[in-house]
Amino acid sequence: xxxxxxxxxxxxxxxxxxxxxxxxxxxxxxxxxxxxxxxxxxxxxxxxxxxxxxxxxxxxxxxxxxxxxxxxxxxxxxxxxxxxxxxxxxxxxxxxxxxxxxxxxxxxxxxxxxxxxxxxxxxxxxxxxxxxxxxxxxxxxxxxxxxxxxxxxxxxxxxxxxxxxxxxxxxxxxxxxxxxxxxxxxxxxxxxxxxxxxxxxxxxxxxxxxxxxxxxxxxxxxxxxxxxxxxxxxxxxxxxxxxxxxxxxxxxxxxxxxxxxxxxxxxxxxxxxxxxxxxxxxxxxxxxxxxxxxxxxxxxxxxxxxxxxxxxxxxxxxxxxxxxxxxxxxxxxxxxxxxxxxxxxxxxxxxxxxxxxxxxxxxxxxxxxxxxxxxxxxxxxxxxxxxxxxxxxxxxxxxxxxxxxxxxxxxxxxxxxxxxxxxxxxxxxxxxxxxxxxxxxxxxxxxxxxxxxxxxxxxxxxxxxxxxxxxxxxxxxxxxxxxxxxxxxxxxxxxxxxxxxxxxxxxxxxxxxxxxxxxxxxxxxxxxxxxxxxxxxxxxxxxxxxxxxxxxxxxxxxxxxxxxxxxxxxxxxxxxxxxxxxxxxxxxxxxxxxxxxxxxxxxxxxxxxxxxxxxxxxxxxxxxxxxxxxxxxxxxxxxxxxxxxxxxxxxxxxxxxxxxxxxxxxxxxxxxxxxxxxxxxxxxxxxxxxxxxxxxxxxxxxxxxxxxxxxxxxxxxxxxxxxxxxxxxxxxxxxxxxxxxxxxxxx
DNA sequence: CTAGGGTTAG
Numbered sequence: 093x094x095x096x097x098x099x100x101x102x103x104x105x106x107x108x109x110x111x112x113x114x115x116x117x118x119x120x121x122x123x124x125x126x127x128x129x130x131x132x133x134x135x136x137x138x139x140x141x142x143x144x145x146x147x148x149x150x151x152x153x154x155x156x157x158x159x160x161x162x163x164x165x166x167x168x169x170x171x172x173x174x175x176x177x178x179x180x181x182x183x184x185x186x187x188x189x190x191x192x193x194x195x196x197x198x199x200x201x202x203x204x205x206x207x208x209x210x211x212x213x214x215x216x217x218x219x220x221x222x223x224x225x226x227x228x229x230x231x232x233x234x235x236x237x238x239x240x241x242x243x244x245x246x247x248x249x250x251x252x253x254x255x256x257x258x259x260x261x262x263x264x265x266x267x268x269x270x271x272x273x274x275x276x277x278x279x280x281x282x283x284x285x286x287x288x289x290x291x292x293x294x295x296x297x298x299x300x301x302x303x304x305x306x307x308x309x310x311x312x313x314x315x316x317x318x319x320x321x322x323x324x325x326x327x328x329x330x331x332x333x334x335x336x337x338x339x340x341x342x343x344x345x346x347x348x349x350x351x352x353x354x355x356x357x358x359x360x361x362x363x364x365x366x367x368x369x370x371x372x373x374x375x376x377x378x379x380x381x382x383x384x385x386x387x388x389x390x391x392x393x394x395x396x397x398x399x400x401x402x403x404x405x406x407x408x409x410x411x412x413x414x415x416x417x418x419x420x421x422x423x424x425x426x427x428x429x430x431x432x433x434x435x436x437x438x439x440x441x442x443x444x445x446x447x448x449x450x451x452x453x454x455x456x457x458x459x460x461x462x463x464x465x466x467x468x469x470x471x472x473x474x475x476x477x478x479x480x481x482x483x484x485x486x487x488x489x490x491x492x493x494x495x496x497x498x499x500x501x502x503x504x505x506x507x508x509x510x511x512x513x514x515x516x517x518x519x520x521x522x523x524x525x526x527x528x529x530x531x532x533x534x535x536x537x538x539x540x541x542x543x544x545x546x547x548x549x550x551x552x553x554x555x556x557x558x559x560x561x562x563x564x565x566x567x568x569x570x571x572x573x574x575x576x577x578x579x580x581x582x583x584x585x586x587x588x589x590x591x592x593x594x595x596x597x598x599x600x601x602x603x604x605x606x607x608x609x610x611x612x613x614x615x616x617x618x619x620x621x622x623x624x625x626x627x628x629x630x631x632x633x634x635x636x637x638x639x640x641x642x643x644x645x646x647x648x649x650x651x652x653x654x655x656x657x658x659x660x661x662x663x664x665x666x667x668x669x670x671x672x673x674x675x676x677x678x679x680x681x682x683x684x685x686x687x688x689x690x691x692x693x694x695x696x697x698x699x700x701x702x703x704x705x706x707x708x709x710x711x712x713x714x715x716x717x718x719x720x721x722x723x724x725x726x727x728x729x730x731x732x733x734x735x736x737x738x739x740x741x742x743x744x745x746x747x748x749x750x751x752x753x754x755x756x757x758x759x760x761x762x763x764x765x766x767x768x769x770x771x772x773x774x775x776x777x778x779x780x781x782x783x784x785x786x787x788x789x790x791x792x793x794x795x796x797x798x799x800x801x802x803x804x805x806x807x808x809x810x811x812x813x814x815x816x817x818x819x820x821x822x823x824x825x826x827x828x829x830x831x832x833x834x835x836x837x838x839x
Numbered sequence: 840c841t842a843g844g845g846t847t848a849g
Contacts, residue, residue, distance in 0.1 A: 111840075114840095115840070138840085139840050140840085141840085142840035142841075143840050144840090145840080146840060146841075147840095168840095169841085170840055170841055171840080171841090172841090173840090173841040173842080174840060174841050175841090176841080177840095177841050177842075178841095180842090199841090199842095200842075201841050201842050202841085202842090203842085204841095204842040204843065205841070205842055207842090207843095208842065208843075232843080233842060233843050234842085234843075235843085236842095236843040236844070237842075237843050238843090239843085239844090240843065240844065243844095262843095263844080264843055264844050265843085265844085266844085267843095267844040267845075268843075268844050269844095270844080270845095271844055271845070274845090275845095293844095293845095294845080295844055295845045296844090296845085297845090298844095298845040298846080299844080299845055301845090302845070302846080324845090324846095325846075326845055326846045327845085327846085328846090329846040329847065330845075330846055332846090332847095333846075333847070355846095356847085357846055357847050358846085358847080359847085360846090360847040360848075361846070361847045362847090363847080363848095364847055364848070365847095367848090386847095387848085388847055388848050389847085389848090390848090391847095391848045391849075392847075392848050393848095394848090395848065395849075418849085419848055419849050420848085420849095422848095422849060423848075423849070426849085448849090450849050451849085453849095454849080
């Protein structure tokens with residue numbers, strides 16, 4: 093009897109030990125070893141099965157977990173909860189709910205797992221309705237899950253309302269609200285809340301340190317870190333990575349050396365710190381030194397090599413990695429995409445069995461960047477779970493291809509849109525010259541309650557610039573200041589360009605002067621603005637001022653300053669600057685520079701020289717270059733060279749109406765009417781359509797566009813009548829429109 | 840063996 097009991101006891105402790113071993117192996121990702129232990133066990137108990145289910149689930153092998161769950165001999169409540177937890181960790185909301193409904197009895201774990209499952213997948217309304225049904229409201233755990241769900245979705249007010257209504261709050265409740273503030277960069281509110289807390293633990297302190305790191309206030313972060321009564325590994329790692337993110341690698345290393353205890357995360361953080369600062373030699377040294385590595389260690393190293401373009405090293409590491417995971421494989425895919433090695437990227441992608449949304453998005457983005465939208469779309473359609481990034485990548489991809497109809501259709505199919513969705517669409521319209529659509533959607537965005545960010549403003553301003561819509565542009569300016577983007581350089585530079593293109597160079601200048609720290613793009617924008625408005629000398633002065641300020645001009649600067657010379661007829665200056673650009677600044681001229689110089693020489697009557705320059709260009713001439721030459725030929729009525737330039741130009745832009753008009757005008761002005769007819773035939777042959785004449789005016793801060801064939805537009809008749817009255821009035825006052833060119837402009 | 844707040848990679 094005694095020995096029998098002893099043997100059961102020994103067996104029991106053996107099972108217990110094996111169960112522990114399975115869990116432990118699962119936690120370090122050594123799933124194959126865990127399976128081996130499980131299979132070798134002769135007497136498994138329910139906990140054994142539950143442990144193995146959990147191990148499978150946490151290593152993204154959810155179908156294996158389910159197979160075990162269905163096969164196990166005796167399920168208890170924990171088995172059901174474990175399986176639901178598995179679905180929670182694998183974002184399978186539907187499957188979790190099916191089990192939740194079917195299970196014989198539920199405890200607080202079951203309820204909380206299901207609620208968390210909903211909140212983690214953004215289904216807050218479903219979570220809420222479960223929470224309402226929850227039988228036991230006395231326990232704070234489900235309340236806390238709801239609060240975290242709301243804060244993670246930026247719904248701080250609703251979180252706060254729940255918090256205030258809680259019958260019993262524990263420290264986690266307090267910390268959840270605090271996390272809402274610190275993680276959403278509301279450090280003013282966060283600090284106040286922290287000070288009001290009657291009790292704090294190390295998590296509260298860590299949240300404060302993390303919050304200050306997020307807003308870039310490292311001094312405050314350090315101040316709080318030093319005041320933590322009992323800092324733990326997480327406190328140290330948070331501070332360390334705070335330094336790393338801000339490029340203070342030395343301080344990060346000092347912290348690492350001072351750490352009283354290190355776990356694998358501390359080592360990983362140090363690797364990440366070196367990777368962020370592109371010190372791969374140091375990173376690999378830490379990687380080699382560390383006592384044990386996990387998948388994050390490997391992924392960080394692979395990503396580090398990818399970042400500096402050392403793909404072979406990255407691939408070697410991936411091959412050496414004992415348990416490859418999606419993140420590491422995705423990092424490798426990303427690397428191949430960056431180097432345009434799409435086939436190798438796809439090969440890895442196809443090998444991955446459990447792809448996550450990041451992996452899919454990376455591959456789709458690769459195809460979008462390579463302008464292979466059909467392949468991107470094929471993958472997009474195969475995706476079961478899409479996030480904002482998936483949709484936004486597709487929208488931006490279509491926009492980049494100029495297929496705004498497809499971009500818009502996807503945008504409208506989206507259930508919910510974020511700022512990036514709006515920005516992708518609006519930027520697409522702007523880049524494709526559909527400025528009115530860009531502005532329209534900017535205002536739709538406001539109606540949907542989405543706040544524009546710096547990128548939205550930059551795109552909107554660019555649309556205003558191209559429409560010369562000064563009044564709307566000014567409104568944008570006010571909105572920009574009100575929204576706190578007045579010092580964002582993308583916005584500032586767009587403002588400069590907007591004012592310049594609207595002919596308000598003094599306003600552009602004012603914006604430039606009012607900005608604390610301008611960059612080279614600001615200088616370039618202002619110089620180009622002066623050039624555009626015919627202020628050649630001022631543009632050159634600004635260029636010299638820029639040099640005095642120690643800002644090195646780039647090729648864009650010279651496009652601006654050279655076009656200033658060509659617009660203002662500063663021929664010698666322009667040629668001198670061109671020489672200076674190549675010789676002193678060693679900037680290789682691009683086609684835009686040549687176009688300016690051709691224009692300059694043309695205006696000076698040096699047509700032959702201009703032609704020789706184009707012929708001698710080391711790079712391929714573009715439409716702008718030939719266009720400049722053609723324009724010069726028109727001024728000097730040089731038919732021979734004009735015809736030649738036009739032929740070249742037609743190769744680039746065979747369907748651009750204005751090129752044909754220009755050539756036709758040369759013929760007409762030299763009296764060659766037969767050739768005028770020939771050009772007309774050529775256009776017909778090539779199917780060149782007259783681009784509808786387009787004009788727009790701003791009335792009461794709204795832009796109204798008119799097209800010459802736009803008779804369908806309501807009120808067009810009325811507008812035309814008014815215009816005729818205006819024209820008559822102008823004529824009465826002695827204005828004679830120049831209709832010479834219009835006569836040649838056949839329809 | 841299952842749940843709520845804080846760290847490292849994507």
